[in-house]
Amino acid sequence: MEIKVSFKDISNEDKIYKNLYDGKWVESNSDKLIEIKSPINGELLGKVQSMSKEEVDLAIKNSKEAQKLWAEVPINRRAAILYRAAEILEQNANELAEMLVLEIAKDKRGAIAEVYRTIDYIKFTADSAKQLEGETIPGDSFPGTKKNKISFVTRVPLGVVLAISPFNYPVNLAASKIAPALAAGNAVFFKPPTQGSISGLYLAEIFNKAGLPDGVLNTVTGRGSEIGDYCVTHPDIDFINFTGSTEVGKRISNITTMKPVLLELGGKDAAIVLEDADLDEAADNIVAGGYSYSGQRCTAVKRILVMDSVADELVAKVKTKVAKLEVGDPREEGTVVGPLINGKACDFVMELIEDAKEKGAELVIGGNREGNIVYPTLFDKVDTNMRLAWEEPFGPVLPVIRVKSIDEAIGIANESSYGLQSSVFTKNIDAAFYIANKLEVGTVQVNNKPERGPDHFPFLGVKASGMGTQGIRYSIEAMSRPKAIVLNLGAVE
Known part of the structure; x- marks a missing residue:
């Protein structure tokens, strides 16, 4: 009935x-x-x-x-x-x-x-x-x-x-x-x-x-x-x-x-991209993981740690995909990035954006705000002195941090006070397991964006990400x- x-x-x-x-x-x-x-x-x-x-x-x-x-x-x-x-x-x-x-x-x-x-x-x-x-x-x-x-x-x-x-x-x-x-x-x-x-x-x-x-x-x-x-x-x-x-x-x-x-x-989920990764697959997952529902998800991709040798190519691919995201009224079909939950949330995201600009990060796309909408934003060449490297924006902004080795990527990822999830993009299963075993998080996704579910899988965070x-x-x-x-x-x- x-x-x-x-x-x-x-x-x-x-x-x-x-x-x-x-x-x-x-x-x-x-x-x-x-x-x-x-x-x-x-x-x-x-x-x-x-x-x-x-x-x-x-x-x-x-x-x-x-x-x-x-x-x-x-x-x-x-x-x-x-x-x-x-x-x-x-x-x-x-x-x-x-x-x-x-x-x-x-x-x-x-x-x-x-x-x-x-x-x-x-x-x-x-x-x-x-x-x-x-x-x-x-x-x-x-x-x-x-x-x-x-x-x-x-x-x-x-x-x-x-x-x-x-x-x-x-x-x-x-x-x-x-x-x-x-x-x-x-x-x-x-x-x-x-x-x-x-x-x-x-x-x-x-x-x-x-x-x-x-x-x-x-x-x-x-x-x-x-x-x-x-x-x-x-x-x-x-x-x-x-x-x-x-x-x-x-x-x-x-x-x-x-x-x-x-x-x-909360979380500060890292997407670690190695030299041998399928960069198109990585870019697809990073954009979907970082910008859906305007980035207002604890499992959103919140930073990209990429090997310097493939960073230029990955950034170009991510930029192209970000530029195609529909921004505006969520009642309209196809909108991906809409208003954040309130003005205070927007103010905080813009603080992080301005801090990154002032400290020399390279703005690739976005960085602007209209009302409660923050346009999807991508920064390259973010360093660990910038707030965006560590703080959770809960908005549509992603920093690219270039690294020279796997162990450097692991070190930056683990230095975070958060430990919810991380992603590793590589075709090398040995490298994937090496990184996964070293990361201080609840879940490591291999060749996929961080996500909650399937719902019968365990879902947990360590450190400041939960109990x-x-x-x-x-x-x-x-x-x-x-x-x-x-x-x-x-x-x-």
Whole structure:
């Protein structure tokens, strides 16, 4: 049966978006509202409520009570609800994709891709949950232990998961927290990003319509600067799953005590290009990886480390491809680079661009700004004294750093405080593995751009890029724990 979900279901006639509490959409007692305007043209899309600490307390208490019953629901029934959520999301994919375009200025192709990737993610989570099995461990496999002990090991939920998603993937990176948490038997207290709240709340209604018991998924809206610390340190939150900036991630790590966290933070992903690389393939991947969604991705290519002997040729190829990128309104077909999420983000990118210019980098293409659009920018001959070599722009600008050896490339790559992903372009498998083994990152892509997924692969960052491992099975395991019951059979004569 087809179920239609409307944005009117979760807002009032004044386009004030409510919060999901105990299975119903309710208005806050607070009169503080946050305007959500489109980065494209400043159009007011609606307002979200800034919930009070008292309302947060009530919602978390409700989540904790609901979780006790949800933990008793068999996995096959939890999976059935996830399958139903994926089905409803597919039935309403276009409406949600249209809001993504308006709310976060994602291009049309990228918006619909995000929704359909989320559908697949939820389905695969349901599949994976049904395949998780416990184990029995005989005691006598350990030296000195008799045969009268058997350990039955199962996985149990942690309790209430606080899920905090980012603006750039407010649907996919919300579902990647919510679905595994629910599959493991947790309740979820979901805080969408401020810019991205409307899309995130719509996703919550998808799960609600799929038949989740009341209170198993509650939402909270408000600025992280006002209620963020309160939520992450709340005594009834049992796990924190956060995607966002390294600055906020470090704060969460510092202020939480004896509370498990899964943090997906920033990156400064390097594309290392060797002399024998297929330069056309490398250029294609670098441009796709560096400029799609205006570079606003943690896994975007953020610097190119290329052997000096092939640097001129690679730069020329990248420049040609960058010049062909469509820039403008993301509502128009074919647009790749559109407005950044806000003016502050643009200001920061332009700071990095100006610093590179002042310190002698060679501007190959771009470097200009119109409103909240920063044109796709490529710098050559960037050196390690420039901010662009180290800082994450989260915008459409790429530095080329020329190197003379593999070990020099590895050294510069590893000097970064980040460690999310890197790419290596070469036809030499021995060189690829040598570099991959030396790089201090979570994942190394050989002859491909950095990317998240496929979603059943492990996804992780080291150093300032995060803590813990994601990926569907890994996420379910992170938000559950082993529990052992030891059966003592009596003395054996």
